[in-house]
Amino acid sequence: MDRLLSMRAFQQVVDDGGFAAAARTLDMSPAVMTRLITDLEQHLGSRLLQRTTRKLSLTEAGQSYLQRVRHILNDVDQAEASARQQTDELAGLLRIHTQPVMAVHIIAPLVAEFRRRYPKVVLDLTVDSPLVPPIEDFDLTILGAGPLYDANVVARPVIVSEGLLCASPRYLRSAGTPQQPEDLKNHASLRLSQPGIRQREWQLINPEEGDRKVAVEIKPALMANHSDTLLRATLDGTGISAQPLDLVANYLRDGQLRRVLAPWITGRFTLYAALPSRKYVPARARVFMEFLIEQTRLKAAEAGRTWPSAGKSSARSDIA
Known part of the structure; x- marks a missing residue:
């Protein structure tokens, strides 16, 4: 049993004064509405509504339960509104x-x-x-x-x-400014230390030549596993990175x-x-x-x- 849905159904039946009206409000069939209330009463072990062909009224247990249900559903609605607000x-x-x-x-x-x-x-x-x-x-x-x-x-x-x-x-x-990849061997190179990477070689790619690759031998002047350190050293004129x-x-x-x-x-x-x-x-x-x-x-x-x-x-x- 969906207890929360059953509670909403019970409250709506009371507010609308009947099963058919409540079913229309909650967009469900009267049969489903009736089953929800019956399941709720069986779960509670107490009759909540007195049903006659002309009148629908609350029992004493139903009146007490309705007061609690209204507070609970109001808290649930506020919690849902707060969650949606956090998203929106x-x-x-x-x-x-x-x-x-x-x-x-x-x-x-x-x-x-x-x-x-x-x-x-x-x-x-x-x-x-x-x-x-x-x-x-x-x-x-x-x-x-x-x-x-x-x-x-x-x-x-x-x-x-x-x-x-x-x-x-x-x-x-x-x-001086290197003019071709081979010139890097005559410059101070600043390298990022990474496992599996050859520190004395740079792999270069030329996008204008179909990503042609060349491996260039270099002489690292500084190796570090911290990118900011290399950038700072580059800005300070230590070498090329x-x-x-x-x-x-x-x-x-x-x-x-x-x-x-x-x-x-x-x-x-x-x-x-x-x-x-x-x-x-x-x-x-x-x-x-x-x-x-x-x-x-x-x-x-x-x-x-x-x-x-x-x-x-x-x-x-x-x-x-």
């Missing part, structure tokens, strides 16, 4: 999880403008780098993945990015960094906004995703680059 209203707490480099260079610069547009939304940002992102624990998880990523999660591609070789103007003035374009778009735009060896890239990856479920997505999560996509692509355009489409992502993007 552009207000409340938005819990976001992301990696440190994305928090600093992508999320943090957007907070002021997002708060200006949606002042009632409070961002709760958790920053760390777990091997498996705890997507189910947050409203939104911002993560990056390579082209072979097959997310078994509900994820919306934000932008497709490329790894560019970058250096500061100060470094290029002192060390590979950086995702969406992370360094601002620095390229304002001249703090310059791209070298265009059109060669070091790889591609997609920035995703992942959700724990495609159902009941809070409005605040939706607007933040749209804002993130809008602002990230706008900054890319300002940096002088047309971004490729993220529509071919293998992650499921069917967010309702």
